Amino acid sequence: MKPKVTVVGAGNVGAQCAYRLAQRGAADVTLIDVVEGLPQGKALDMSQAGAVDGFDALITGTNNYADTKESAVVVITAGLARKPGMSRDDLIGKNAAIMKSVVENSVKHSPHAVLLIVTNPLDVMTHYARRISGYPANRVLGMAPLLDAARMQYFIADTCKCSIKDVYAEVLGSHGDLMVPVPRLSTVKGKPITELLTAEQIKAIVDKTTNGGAEIVALLKSGSAYYAPGSAAAAMAEAIVTDSKKVISSCVQLSGQYGIKNVYLGAPAKLGKAGVEEVLEIELTAAEKGALQNAAQAVQALYPVLP
Numbered sequence: 001m002k003p004k005v006t007v008v009g010a011g012n013v014g015a016q017c018a019y020r021l022a023q024r025g026a027a028d029v030t031l032i033d034v035v036e037g038l039p040q041g042k043a044l045d046m047s048q049a050g051a052v053d054g055f056d057a058l059i060t061g062t063n064n065y066a067d068t069k070e071s072a073v074v075v076i077t078a079g080l081a082r083k084p085g086m087s088r089d090d091l092i093g094k095n096a097a098i099m100k101s102v103v104e105n106s107v108k109h110s111p112h113a114v115l116l117i118v119t120n121p122l123d124v125m126t127h128y129a130r131r132i133s134g135y136p137a138n139r140v141l142g143m144a145p146l147l148d149a150a151r152m153q154y155f156i157a158d159t160c161k162c163s164i165k166d167v168y169a170e171v172l173g174s175h176g177d178l179m180v181p182v183p184r185l186s187t188v189k190g191k192p193i194t195e196l197l198t199a200e201q202i203k204a205i206v207d208k209t210t211n212g213g214a215e216i217v218a219l220l221k222s223g224s225a226y227y228a229p230g231s232a233a234a235a236m237a238e239a240i241v242t243d244s245k246k247v248i249s250s251c252v253q254l255s256g257q258y259g260i261k262n263v264y265l266g267a268p269a270k271l272g273k274a275g276v277e278e279v280l281e282i283e284l285t286a287a288e289k290g291a292l293q294n295a296a297q298a299v300q301a302l303y304p305v306l307p
């Protein structure tokens with residue numbers, strides 16, 4: 001029997017995550033939403049796509065948390081997405097209420113699960129999910145740094161006119177204006193982009209990465225990005241259920257790394273069955289470390305706003 005991954009929220013991100021998980025084949029997927037019929041309809045549609053795309057996966061749609069029982073990973077995408085002109089932090093009140101009920105229900109039926117948070121504002125919601133769940137920090141993490149790195153990889157590949165597969169990008173910090181892309185550690189086939197591109201080109205890549213989500217929100221006019229976010233959440237859930245020990249940039253609780261304690265922030269983390277099995281501390285310059293500490297302060301300043 002395959003491990004079970006529950007995806008809460010059958011909207012844009014949740015559906016893409018469920019579909020990519022089904023295609024990847026490492027887990028059975030339960031898709032749950034408050035809207036009746038929505039997860040059931042999408043689960044049927046995805047199951048039938050298996051005939052065309054050549055995968056067998058058990059995808060169940062439901063409105064009942066009893067069907068999520070004994071999930072190995074619960075991916076939480078339930079919540080409002082931003083509209084043009086909104087910051088991610090504007091979502092905090094409404095999404096905290098949704099997060100509370102989702103976490104309480106999930107924990108009741110899957111007391112040993114790893115919670116993977118996608119709902120925005122990401123860094124704050126991940127901290128909140130840990131608080132509500134009472135789980136140890138290794139079993140609650142957030143998706144976003146992987147997405148932010150993917151966006152930076154795209155902008156580097158586009159600038160260098162090379163394959164995205166040859167590009168590595170390092171992004172730390174928060175999922176917002178204080179994100180910390182690190183050009184010095186971002187490479188094309190091992191060569192740092194600081195040796196390949198001009199300072200102006202690098203600044204443009206950093207700015208586009210930081211505003212990557214807002215650019216898509218402005219173009220879509222309603223809703224936010226979902227293909228890359230859903231794929232990133234699926235890749236992380238798979239890394240956990242397969243006990244892969246892959247190092248993936250994740251939103252994790254820091255416990256002294258980078259001089260920061262008790263704050264959820266983006267950093268490279270080894271993922272396996274226990275969730276976050278190790279947070280890696282990479283050597284940063286004083287400026288990079290300072291930027292990370294600014295991000296930590298900004299995220300922490302939002303904690304008192306939570307109910």
Ligand code: A3D
Nearest residue numbers: 009011012013033034078079080081118119120122144229
């Ligand atoms: P959307 O397509 O609106 O889907 C959200 C779904 O959540 C809807 O189907 C709702 O019915 C459902 N929902 C609402 N309340 C509940 C509940 N209590 N229980 C179960 N389901 C519920 O939005 P989306 O999929 O585009 O985005 C979902 C969330 O992810 C938003 O908060 C986005 O801001 C966030 N998001 C985060 C990232 C990151 O990189 C962290 C990227 C993209 C989106």
